[in-house]
Amino acid sequence: MSISGSSTQASLASPEPRVFISYARSDGEGFAKALRQALERENIPLWQDRVAMEGGRDWWLQIEEALQKVDFMVLVMTPNALRSEIVRKEWRYARQNGVCVYPVKASPDLDFSALPRWMRTAHFYDLGYDPEALQRGPEWERFIAGLRGECREPRVPFMAADLPSDFVARPEEFEQIISSLLDERRENPVAITAALRGAGGYGKTTLALAVCHNERIQEAFDDGILWITLGESVTENDLLAKVETLIHALTGRNSGAPTLEGAAHKLREALGERDILLVIDDVWRASHLEPFLQGGKRCARLITTRLSEILPENAIEIPVEALKDDEALKLLRAGLPEGEDAALRKLAERLHNWAQLIKLANGVLRERVKRYNQTLRQAIDYAYAAYTRRGLGAFDPSNREDRRKAAKSTLEVSLELLSEDERARFGELAIFPEDIDVPLSAVERLWQAAGNLDELETEELCLRLANLSLLLRLDLNERKLRLHDVIRHYLTDTHRAELARW
Numbered sequence: 001m002s003i004s005g006s007s008t009q010a011s012l013a014s015p016e017p018r019v020f021i022s023y024a025r026s027d028g029e030g031f032a033k034a035l036r037q038a039l040e041r042e043n044i045p046l047w048q049d050r051v052a053m054e055g056g057r058d059w060w061l062q063i064e065e066a067l068q069k070v071d072f073m074v075l076v077m078t079p080n081a082l083r084s085e086i087v088r089k090e091w092r093y094a095r096q097n098g099v100c101v102y103p104v105k106a107s108p109d110l111d112f113s114a115l116p117r118w119m120r121t122a123h124f125y126d127l128g129y130d131p132e133a134l135q136r137g138p139e140w141e142r143f144i145a146g147l148r149g150e151c152r153e154p155r156v157p158f159m160a161a162d163l164p165s166d167f168v169a170r171p172e173e174f175e176q177i178i179s180s181l182l183d184e185r186r187e188n189p190v191a192i193t194a195a196l197r198g199a200g201g202y203g204k205t206t207l208a209l210a211v212c213h214n215e216r217i218q219e220a221f222d223d224g225i226l227w228i229t230l231g232e233s234v235t236e237n238d239l240l241a242k243v244e245t246l247i248h249a250l251t252g253r254n255s256g257a258p259t260l261e262g263a264a265h266k267l268r269e270a271l272g273e274r275d276i277l278l279v280i281d282d283v284w285r286a287s288h289l290e291p292f293l294q295g296g297k298r299c300a301r302l303i304t305t306r307l308s309e310i311l312p313e314n315a316i317e318i319p320v321e322a323l324k325d326d327e328a329l330k331l332l333r334a335g336l337p338e339g340e341d342a343a344l345r346k347l348a349e350r351l352h353n354w355a356q357l358i359k360l361a362n363g364v365l366r367e368r369v370k371r372y373n374q375t376l377r378q379a380i381d382y383a384y385a386a387y388t389r390r391g392l393g394a395f396d397p398s399n400r401e402d403r404r405k406a407a408k409s410t411l412e413v414s415l416e417l418l419s420e421d422e423r424a425r426f427g428e429l430a431i432f433p434e435d436i437d438v439p440l441s442a443v444e445r446l447w448q449a450a451g452n453l454d455e456l457e458t459e460e461l462c463l464r465l466a467n468l469s470l471l472l473r474l475d476l477n478e479r480k481l482r483l484h485d486v487i488r489h490y491l492t493d494t495h496r497a498e499l500a501r502w
Contacts, residue, residue: 017047019147020066020099022090023076023106024083031106032076034131039074041135044147060477067093071151072100077124078107082114092158096224098252100151102143105129117219118156157249159227160212160279161473166334166359168327170207173320177211180316181277181300182220191296195303195311198320199403201356201486204304207320208279211302221300223274224250229281230288231435231485236260243267243291246278260291268295277302282435282485286310322353322397331358335366336376343380350387352397356486357410363469367417386413404489411490414468425451426465429483430491437473437480 019039023032039046047066067073073094081087091101095118104125112120127137134140173196180194196204211217212225226249228242243263247255247270255266271278276299280292283305293301293312303311311317323331328348329341351357361383368379392409395402415423425447432438440458447453453461462481466474472484483491 016045017066017070018045019072019074020047020070020090020094021074021076022081022087022094024078024080024087027080028076028078028106031078031129031131034134035074035076035104035127038134039147042144044144058477058479061479063090064093067099068097070099072102072147074147075101075103076106077103077110079109079111081106082111095153095156096158096249098151098153098155100146100153102146104143116215116222118222154274155224155250155252156222157224157226158212158218159249160209160225161227162475163209163213164206164473166331166362167206167210168323168331168334169210170203170323170327172324173207173318174210176318177207177302178214178216180318181211181302182216191298191300193293193301193303193312193315195305195315195317196320197305197308197311197317199306199397199400201354201403201407201484202320202322203355204320205281206355208281208302208304212277212279217277221275221277224276226250226276226278227281228279228292229435230284231282231433232284233434234284234288239288239291246270246292250274264291264294267291271296271299273298276300280304283307283310286312323348323355323358325349325353328353328355328358331355332362332365334362336362336369340376340380343377347380347383350384350392351406351410352395354397354403354406356484357406359469360410360414363467364414364417367468383413386416407486408490411470411487414470417468418464421451422461422464425453425461426470427491427494430488432483434483434485434488437475437482440476440479440481443481 021032021036023029036046047070067090073091075081075087075091094101101119101122102125103119103122104127106129108129125139125143127134127140127143137143177194177196180192196207198204212227218225226246228246230239230242234242240260240263243260243266244254244257247253247263247267250270255263257263257266274296276296278292278296278299279302280289281304283289283303284307286309289303289310289312303315305311308317322328325345325348329345332344332348347361348358351361364383364386365376365379368374368382369376374382387409390409390412392406395406397403397406415426418426428446428450429438429443431446432442440462443462444453444455444458447458447461459476462471462474465471466481470487471481472487473482475481
């Protein structure tokens with residue numbers, strides 16, 4: 001789309017569009033326009049963004065709906081299409097939905113070595129580079145015959161969320177994970193079980209996300225990357241639903257199995273011998289793992305947990321502890337002016353380089369610098385004084401109760417930056433279950449009833465909470481948010497009375 005530097009095309013020639021054209025607007029728009037016109041002359045029904053896109057509706061949701069309907073994506077391959085995150089997101093979503101992707105050469109300057117492994121083995125249609133002569137291209141008839149045929153591509157899911165904007169690489173732990181999941185040549189997947197183990201808020205989930213977004217991992221596990229989050233209070237019905245989620249991602253349909261055991265058997269069949277990475281996030285009990293450990297001869301599992309004792313005996317355990325000093329400094333100064341490294345390091349040290357507390361402190365500093373026009377030094381001094389006032393002293397990060405008290409003190413400093421009404425609305429988010437993406441539409445209904453906020457006011461408050469690092473994730477394109485467990489536990493502890501009334 002034009003707002004993102006890339007675009008998609010198709011047309012309303014048929015009530016049942018069959019083809020979706022994806023391209024980078026900056027260097028592929030002319031070719032895509034000529035291709036659309038040529039396909040219309042062949043009576044190939046297309047989906048067209050400029051005609052079909054509805055004003056006022058989120059553009060990416062409309063792209064998703066289109067890709068759920070069509071059979072084929074025609075990928076106009078230009079140098080900028082290869083670099084475009086939006087085009088990549090489109091072809092990834094197409095593969096998730098079993099849409100056949102037909103790459104078309106639209107430039108002689110393509111770097112094929114930069115392509116993902118699945119695309120390097122795909123057939124690239126050569127229609128010629130002259131947009132006005134496409135129907136005379138050497139492979140036009142074969143191309144059209146394919147688009148008129150039946151698509152039989154398996155679904156290739158990618159279920160990992162986007163990396164956070166303030167992501168900081170952690171090379172030591174990251175390389176341990178990669179070494180566990182790939183063979184010695186760093187090319188082929190290894191069907192093993194690895195686990196990231198550490199306290200809450202230490203960055204296990206973010207590390208797992210970084211692994212999923214790594215090109216080597218995506219190329220090795222080119223049949224898909226699955227992700228499921230369990231949580232502390234997951235029930236058997238929840239587990240059944242989560243197994244069904246994975247089955248649907250792999251097959252496009254539900255198993256219909258009435259029991260968890262039956263669904264686990266169907267998941268084993270769906271995994272088959274496909275090269276898949278399955279991430280099982282936030283596991284608390286060994287019994288919760290069992291449905292996800294069956295079958296999949298070429299499926300690797302990556303578990304995140306706080307507890308060593310729940311892991312399978314053969315799991316490779318990778319501890320995730322505090323950030324290294326340089327990593328903590330980078331995370332703490334994200335979005336802040338340069339300078340004051342010594343003071344920032346001292347503040348990070350006081351927070352024991354605990355990733356979640358560092359993110360909260362960063363939100364406080366950015367608020368003081370950008371909203372209140374303080375210097376960075378003044379903001380750091382404010383944070384020190386505020387944490388002292390809230391009782392944040394020395395604590396033992398290996399002690400769970402110490403961690404809880406430290407999180408409480410740090411969070412309360414962040415909450416002081418909110419108005420009374422904003423704090424009340426934020427506390428109400430604890431009503432939503434743990435470890436789920438909460439639709440903004442649900443938040444809007446909640447806050448409309450509790451505080452008379454409309455859609456725009458809801459979005460503005462969500463942005464404010466995200467800027468203070470009080471949300472784990474906010475996606476305004478897909479219109480959903482998620483709370484970190486550490487923050488949600490604080491909210492449920494401090495708002496029990498209010499939550500009971502809801």
